[in-house]
């Protein structure tokens with residue numbers, strides 16, 4: 060698989076490195092000579108070029124690429140221009156970083172396959188983590204349903220999973236049980252006779268509003 | 275609850291805004307007059323001050339604060355210094371943004387409660403998404419186990435969930451079924467008689483290496 064990454068800031072580099080480790084060919088493009096020097100040992104090819112320079116991009120990016128990832132932050136014009144050129148070349152999958160939601164909307168309309176705003180998505184996730192400190196990790200499946208890791212509510216402590224009547228009482232499913240000091244000690248098929256302890260963590264699937272209420 | 279956010283870049287603002295929306299008091303501190311002007315309508319208090327100015331920080335941050343979040347990116351010295359001052363004031367929970375893993379290690383050693391690198395975490399997640407495009411969303415519970423959303427493997431298409439023998443065949447559990455065009459249409463207690471279709475998405479819990487093999 061071949062990928063091109065335009066803009067090798069913290070985000071661009073974090074995308075490029077695992078792709079190279081997984082035997083993909085990665086072309087890094089950045090207008091900073093210094094960044095290209097830094098990154099050249101970690102990718103297959105590293106080239107200094109300006110995303111605003113249509114001729115250079117057309118010379119560098121061919122339809123052999125499986126996807127192009129545009130990771131320029133501040134310079135929105137360079138992001139838009141490089142998106143239009145790359146789509147015009149015929150690349151089917153173009154993933155673009157955006158600094159805010161308005162820019163993201165414009166990029167989607169122009170044909171970006173996926174738009175990501177790293178700082179905003181992580182900032183909002185941290186705010187939720189601060190507001191609900193007892194929910195240590197979560198994945199939202201829809202606006203209504205989430206998977207989250209919580210401490211067992213007081214009412215079910217010292218009861219077995221089956222006696223706790225968890226599903227009926229809280230309308231959510233226990234899908235895993237974390238017990239012990241290391242993050243690695245997780246039981247994905249907990250025995251219904253297991254007695255719930257204060258130090259346990261339950262991975263539950265249910266309505267996020269209900270999860271927030273009991274944690 | 276009272277929080278102070280130092281550094282109101284994209285990340286700092288994304289943390290502060292939901293906290294204010296959830297009726298928390300938020301004090302925003304930034305050394306850019308312009309940023310403070312922009313953000314002042316969105317937070318309880320906004321003050322221009324330099325994180326490197328110990329006297330100002332001590333005057334602004336008291337032990338009433340439940341947590342302080344330091345979101346300065348480039349200037350590592352300002353991040354370290356403000357961390358030390360805030361810990362010295364007696365704040366128990368200090369969450370800090372770092373630009374790379376080495377800096378994160380230093381901040382942890384100095385006593386940061388939690389360290390976050392938004393660009394790196396999101397960059398690495400995107401790389402996984404590019405490498406395994408059939409896994410649309412995932413939450414890693416440990417190095418070994420993850421929850422992921424995948425398309426049903428060919429061998430179980432047109433079979434019911436119970437006839438597919440999913441758990442025995444793939445050593446993973448189906449915990450939800452997404453069917454229909456909207457992200458909201460998810461069934462968290464799928465009926466075992468449901469016939470699996472090509473357009474379905476299965477939310478599964480199992481070993482990440484096994485999940486990657488069948489998707």
Ligand SMILES: Nc1ncnc2c1ncn2[C@@H]1O[C@H](COP(=O)(O)OP(=O)(O)OP(=O)(O)O)[C@@H](O)[C@H]1O
Nearest residue numbers: 066067068069070089090091109110131132133137
């Ligand atoms: N016109 C351009 N052509 C090519 N590369 C560019 C262009 N403008 C910026 N870049 C490069 O893109 C990278 C990221 O850009 P920028 O610093 O604007 O974003 P950022 O959001 O701060 O990045 P990150 O948060 O990923 O570190 C930098 O390495 C920069 O040199």
Ligand SMILES: Nc1ncnc2c1ncn2[C@@H]1O[C@H](COP(=O)(O)OP(=O)(O)OP(=O)(O)O)[C@@H](O)[C@H]1O
Nearest residue numbers: 281282283284285304305306324325346347348352
């Ligand atoms: N010494 C300081 N004291 C207070 N605020 C500071 C200091 N240094 C930088 N800041 C502020 O912190 C914010 C974020 O800093 P910076 O631009 O270095 O990080 P960033 O990683 O680019 O931010 P983000 O990605 O969140 O936009 C900016 O609003 C900046 O004004």
